[in-house]
Amino acid sequence: MEKIEIKGLKETIYTDTCKNGLKVYVWVNEKVKSTFMSLSVKFGSINTEFSYNGTDIQVPNGTAHFLEHVKFNEKDGSTAHDYFKKLGSDVNAFTTFEYTSYIVFSMNKIKENLNHLLDFVQTPVFSAKLIQKEKGIIIEEARMGEDDPGNISFFGTLNSLFKNYKYKNLITGTPDEIKNINVSDIENVYDAFYNPKNMFLVVTGNVNPYEIMSWVNENQESKTFEDKEIPLCKKEKEPTKVVEERKVIEANVTTPMTKIAIKIPKKQFNGFSDIEIRVLLNLILSINFGSTSDFNNDLKAEKLLTSLTSSVSFLTDYVVIMINYDSIYPEEVEKRIIHKLNNLEVDEKDFKRKVNANIATLVLGYDDIEAVNYKIQDNIMDYGEVISDMKEFYENLKFERMISIVKLLDTKNMAILTLVPKKKAS
Amino acid sequence: MEYKNFKSDAYNLYIIKTDKFKTVHMEIMFRSTADKSRMPKRTFLSDLLTDTSKKYPNRKDVVIRLEELYKSIFYGTTNKTGNVFNTIFVYDMISPSFINDESYYEDALKFPFEMILNPSVINDEFTIREFNVVKERMKIDIQSLEENPVKMSIHNALLNAAPNTCTSYSILGTLDELEQISPSNLYQEYQNMITNDLCDIFIIGDIDENKTYEIIQKYFSLRTIKNHEVDYYVENELGNGKKSSDNGPFVQTSLEMIYNIVDLSFYEKNIVFHVFNYILGNGGITSKLYKKVREENSLCYGVSSMYLKYDKMLLIQVSLEDENKDKAIKLIKECMTEMIKGKFSDDDLEDAKNNLILSIEMSQDNNISILNNYVFNVFDKLPTYDERKKMFSEVTKEEVMELAKKLKLNSIYYLSGGQNGEN
Numbered sequence: 001m002e003k004i005e006i007k008g009l010k011e012t013i014y015t016d017t018c019k020n021g022l023k024v025y026v027w028v029n030e031k032v033k034s035t036f037m038s039l040s041v042k043f044g045s046i047n048t049e050f051s052y053n054g055t056d057i058q059v060p061n062g063t064a065h066f067l068e069h070v071k072f073n074e075k076d077g078s079t080a081h082d083y084f085k086k087l088g089s090d091v092n093a094f095t096t097f098e099y100t101s102y103i104v105f106s107m108n109k110i111k112e113n114l115n116h117l118l119d120f121v122q123t124p125v126f127s128a129k130l131i132q133k134e135k136g137i138i139i140e141e142a143r144m145g146e147d148d149p150g151n152i153s154f155f156g157t158l159n160s161l162f163k164n165y166k167y168k169n170l171i172t173g174t175p176d177e178i179k180n181i182n183v184s185d186i187e188n189v190y191d192a193f194y195n196p197k198n199m200f201l202v203v204t205g206n207v208n209p210y211e212i213m214s215w216v217n218e219n220q221e222s223k224t225f226e227d228k229e230i231p232l233c234k235k236e237k238e239p240t241k242v243v244e245e246r247k248v249i250e251a252n253v254t255t256p257m258t259k260i261a262i263k264i265p266k267k268q269f270n271g272f273s274d275i276e277i278r279v280l281l282n283l284i285l286s287i288n289f290g291s292t293s294d295f296n297n298d299l300k301a302e303k304l305l306t307s308l309t310s311s312v313s314f315l316t317d318y319v320v321i322m323i324n325y326d327s328i329y330p331e332e333v334e335k336r337i338i339h340k341l342n343n344l345e346v347d348e349k350d351f352k353r354k355v356n357a358n359i360a361t362l363v364l365g366y367d368d369i370e371a372v373n374y375k376i377q378d379n380i381m382d383y384g385e386v387i388s389d390m391k392e393f394y395e396n397l398k399f400e401r402m403i404s405i406v407k408l409l410d411t412k413n414m415a416i417l418t419l420v421p422k423k424k425a426s
Numbered sequence: 427m428e429y430k431n432f433k434s435d436a437y438n439l440y441i442i443k444t445d446k447f448k449t450v451h452m453e454i455m456f457r458s459t460a461d462k463s464r465m466p467k468r469t470f471l472s473d474l475l476t477d478t479s480k481k482y483p484n485r486k487d488v489v490i491r492l493e494e495l496y497k498s499i500f501y502g503t504t505n506k507t508g509n510v511f512n513t514i515f516v517y518d519m520i521s522p523s524f525i526n527d528e529s530y531y532e533d534a535l536k537f538p539f540e541m542i543l544n545p546s547v548i549n550d551e552f553t554i555r556e557f558n559v560v561k562e563r564m565k566i567d568i569q570s571l572e573e574n575p576v577k578m579s580i581h582n583a584l585l586n587a588a589p590n591t592c593t594s595y596s597i598l599g600t601l602d603e604l605e606q607i608s609p610s611n612l613y614q615e616y617q618n619m620i621t622n623d624l625c626d627i628f629i630i631g632d633i634d635e636n637k638t639y640e641i642i643q644k645y646f647s648l649r650t651i652k653n654h655e656v657d658y659y660v661e662n663e664l665g666n667g668k669k670s671s672d673n674g675p676f677v678q679t680s681l682e683m684i685y686n687i688v689d690l691s692f693y694e695k696n697i698v699f700h701v702f703n704y705i706l707g708n709g710g711i712t713s714k715l716y717k718k719v720r721e722e723n724s725l726c727y728g729v730s731s732m733y734l735k736y737d738k739m740l741l742i743q744v745s746l747e748d749e750n751k752d753k754a755i756k757l758i759k760e761c762m763t764e765m766i767k768g769k770f771s772d773d774d775l776e777d778a779k780n781n782l783i784l785s786i787e788m789s790q791d792n793n794i795s796i797l798n799n800y801v802f803n804v805f806d807k808l809p810t811y812d813e814r815k816k817m818f819s820e821v822t823k824e825e826v827m828e829l830a831k832k833l834k835l836n837s838i839y840y841l842s843g844g845q846n847g848e849n
Contacts, residue, residue: 031446031447033787033788034787079712081710081711085709085781086777088781088784090710133721134724136723137726140724140725140727140746140747143678143747146677147575147676147678147745147843149573252573252575252675252676254569254572255566291485292486292493297485297486300559301555301558301559303558303559306559306562306563306566326566354493357493357494357497360496361496361497363448364520366448367448
């Protein structure tokens with residue numbers, strides 16, 4: 001096994017790769033009794049068009065999430081939930097834009113839990129009857145999203161930003177899309193993507209990494225896997241310009257909820273690594289719009305808004321900055337935010353304090369086994385590897401880099417979406 | 427883990443010393459008997475006292491200081507536990523063993539006490555700027571109840587089930603009640619809280635107990651004498667199973683079924699009920715409610731059965747299509763009848779017991795769970811971890827069936843949906 005030393009934090013992540021291509025990562029915490037394991041597949045909601053074995057395949061939106069649901073069915077008519085309940089473990093799963101993860105939280109019988117996690121995910125059990133049964137459940141899940149203003153706002157904004165990228169589609173699919181999913185769609189995506197070369201396992205807790213690896217190898221070598229290529233997902237060409245600059249939707253909100261989203265081609269930040277872009281943009285947003293900014297405090301003192309948050313996301317070739325606020329004066333706040341975006345300020349004292357605070361929290365990042373498991377998952381999906389030098393990165397991060405990236409930041413390509421109370425559409 | 431208590435007339439300090447975690451977690455609690463008129467003010471206070479103080483006059487100053495203290499976290503919350511409301515100030519800081527600075531622990535630990543004991547007040551009134559910021563936030567929170575169908579439905583269901591007791595009191599209050607709060611009457615409530623509420627501090631982390639006590643004594647100079655008790659349990663009248671509803675602007679219908687729980691012994695309250703509830707609905711997808719309502723009939727994505735221990739109630743909640751609500755009610759009633767008749771297997775019982783025992787063990791890997799366990803051990807004589815594990819292992823099917831008979835349907839409420847979804 002290879003050891004990845006997390007520099008400056010005295011932490012180690014163990015990693016190895018099975019003969020069939022399954023990558024394994026292990027982090028040890030000897031102070032706890034429990035174990036958290038995740039088996040992730042690099043197949044998410046946006047992967048609905050792909051080439052595999054010389055064939056172009058298209059499946060309905062919502063298929064990745066649907067597969068996640070039906071994956072829990074087992075050959076004998078039971079479910080994975082039934083099995084893990086017997087062991088006293090919690091099993092669950094989630095689907096994101098880019099991957100699906102099956103997770104088990106257990107206290108004991110680590111080998112049994114690990115083996116069954118691998119077995120139930122790697123054993124296809126699909127039938128038209130099981131698919132039909134699950135449709136009603138998933139439709140209700142999708143309907144929950146229709147009653148959630150945050151969900152409406154988020155996906156509404158993505159629809160305003162993207163013409164071709166599939167991030168704009170609901171991860172669950174809409175009720176009509178869910179109804180159109182059939183067993184051959186499920187079988188096709190399972191066959192294509194649930195390939196050990198396209199998966200990774202993360203185990204965190206009070207474990208022996210060498211023992212874990214030997215169990216995983218034993219499990220994988222007892223199965224036969226075809227040596228298959230990983231599917232080639234269609235990469236949509238996405239125009240730079242936003243689709244709709246301004247949209248208003250009536251929803252169940254009592255105070256208008258607004259998102260200002262900026263779509264920036266990643267190539268605009270030429271000369272900056274992905275990590276630098278992410279860290280520096282988050283620092284800039286925190287300094288200008290966060291709780292330590294006069295801008296944020298003044299807007300609240302003037303009763304123009306009660307909450308103001310921001311985020312940075314990487315969506316294929318674009319960086320998306322979102323600024324979110326609730327206000328009964330959305331136009332006035334919008335004016336001020338746009339003015340601020342065009343006049344971003346960076347202060348070296350703020351920069352140093354926030355960088356030091358972030359370094360301190362790196363220590364806390366290696367405390368909870370579930371949090372560490374998700375951190376490793378994020379690293380693999382965002383960067384293709386575990387990032388071992390974040391402390392060094394922060395310590396070497398210069399204020400001048402922040403000034404440089406501010407100069408590259410063009411915030412004009414913007415989509416604004418406001419949810420208004422149902423009786424008051426503009 | 428080592429437990430150490432320090433008692434004084436003004437407050438009690440409970441320390442759990444462990445090197446399991448990298449964070450030191452502290453909760454400073456003010457407790458009082460639930461009083462409808464005071465609760466909105468207490469919610470206001472828990473927000474305001476974490477936003478501003480004499481030394482840190484606004485939110486910006488507070489957050490800057492927290493960042494300087496290695497990104498410590500400090501917030502306040504008010505909640506209701508049966509007949510008691512609690513205003514809790516929560517503080518998380520990096521363990522001093524990771525910081526190479528001798529003054530760090532005292533500097534960090536004194537911060538929440540500085541905030542609580544030195545509010546930003548002029549002439550016995552909270553300063554108006556920060557007062558107004560919090561007031562606006564609370565106004566939005568009160569209004570936003572109408573945005574969440576489940577919260578709104580539960581709120582209305584409890585109003586129907588227990589109109590005359592604190593079970594149905596709202597922590598936030600109404601917009602009218604919020605308008606009645608002024609900087610001066612809020613300051614009076616603050617003084618009432620500091621002077622008269624029971625005060626307890628719980629802290630867990632890799633810390634020196636005696637040093638911790640010395641620092642807290644130095645900076646938390648409460649001089650009041652508190653020698654009263656609070657009673658957590660609420661006596662609610664039995665309902666007659668009546669159905670009521672409202673129309674909501676939502677896609678899904680939110681259905682609540684509330685049961686009164688009658689005459690439970692200490693053992694039933696703390697042990698048997700959890701086994702019962704695990705089998706019924708709290709045990710996830712393999713539980714009875716999930717199997718019947720979701721898996722066999724595909725009526726919903728999730729169904730929950732919440733044990734409101736101190737209100738002596740069980741609340742079952744499900745979100746679903748409006749046309750299926752009567753079928754769901756029938757299925758839920760069937761589940762309850764099956765529990766009385768013992769229509770659950772020995773395996774179901776053993777799985778429930780084993781899982782509950784394992785959850786106790788798992789909870790010992792989480793600092794907040796450990797602290798909460800200690801809180802209820804102190805306040806409500808919750809048996810220790812080992813005592814509970816032993817008692818869970820001994821629960822019998824007959825005890826679960828006997829307990830099931832003690833649930834009486836109080837009321838059914840639904841907030842009807844059926845609107846077209848927005849997308």
